[in-house]
Amino acid sequence: MRKISVLGIVFALVCTSIAADARSLENVRERGVLGVCAHPNALPFSSKTGDLAGFQMELARAIADKLGVTLQPDWVVMTFQIRAADCDIMMDTIDDKEAQGETNLKLSRPYYRTGAALVVAENSPITSLAALDAHTKVGVLVGSMAAMTLGERHVGISIFGFEDDALEAVANHEVDAAMVTPTMAGYYNLRHPDHKLRVLALDETDPGLAWNVSVGMVRPDPALRAAIDDAVAALLADGTVARIYARYGVTLLPPR
Numbered sequence: 662m663r664k665i666s667v668l669g670i671v672f673a674l675v676c677t678s679i680a681a682d683a684r685s686l687e688n689v690r691e692r693g694v695l696g697v698c699a700h701p702n703a704l705p706f707s708s709k710t711g712d713l714a715g716f717q718m719e720l721a722r723a724i725a726d727k728l729g730v731t732l733q734p735d736w737v738v739m740t741f742q743i744r745a746a747d748c749d750i751m752m753d754t755i756d757d758k759e760a761q762g763e764t765n766l767k768l769s770r771p772y773y774r775t776g777a778a779l780v781v782a783e784n785s786p787i788t789s790l791a792a793l794d795a796h797t798k799v800g801v802l803v804g805s806m807a808a809m810t811l812g813e814r815h816v817g818i819s820i821f822g823f824e825d826d827a828l829e830a831v832a833n834h835e836v837d838a839a840m841v842t843p844t845m846a847g848y849y850n851l852r853h854p855d856h857k858l859r860v861l862a863l864d865e866t867d868p869g870l871a872w873n874v875s876v877g878m879v880r881p882d883p884a885l886r887a888a889i890d891d892a893v894a895a896l897l898a899d900g901t902v903a904r905i906y907a908r909y910g911v912t913l914l915p916p917r
Contacts, residue, residue: 696733720772
């Protein structure tokens with residue numbers, strides 16, 4: 662899953678290679694579709710097959726409904742495929758205007774906060790980040806900000822390639838904790854109801870470990886951008902976003 666979630670970030674980094682002409686709200690409504698770039702096999706984010714579509718796809722479909730059109734997925738596995746994609750939006754885009762200044766993605770209002778959360782076993786004595794020291798062992802992803810930050814704090818770490826592997830190590834008491842996204846921790850708990858883990862707060866002391874996410878818009882005109890922004894606001898207000906995330910075991914964290 663980590664490789665897939667990283668691909669979502671890569672989506673954003675290559676968007677400047679997609680056609681630069683603005684797509685208007687009028688054009689989207691004339692075509693009757695809103696295109697979304699997504700991975701076909703990346704639950705809980707997105708899936709082309711099976712009973713669950715993924716929360717990114719469900720939220721994108723709800724936005725399309727608000728615009729009065731249908732959702733058209735552009736299934737993308739390799740980054741070179743994005744160059745030929747015809748999508749209008751990408752979900753869960755990091756809401757950082759400086760970073761998106763290089764991609765030309767326009768951002769909706771943020772709808773969720775995520776980052777690196779500390780996850781421990783249910784019976785663990787660890788209750789906060791302050792309890793971590795050189796004697797604790799924390800599972801982190803290779804090359805992640807969490808790995809770098811904990812290393813700088815002289816906390817013992819164990820490197821994993823995937824978030825699920827780090828969570829399994831916590832459940833099996835191979836490590837004392839893991840620092841992963843609360844999204845993946847919540848989805849893990851949904852799939853392991855008899856071995857749930859405890860998800861502690863995000864590390865808000867470091868801006869690199871917590872961030873908001875928004876809808877990334879590839880080439881919207883002002884009217885399309887405003888319509889998507891209004892749709893996100895309405896879906897937040899009526900609880901739709903929270904209900905979508907809850908279906909995947911995730912508690913919606915409000916943006917900051």
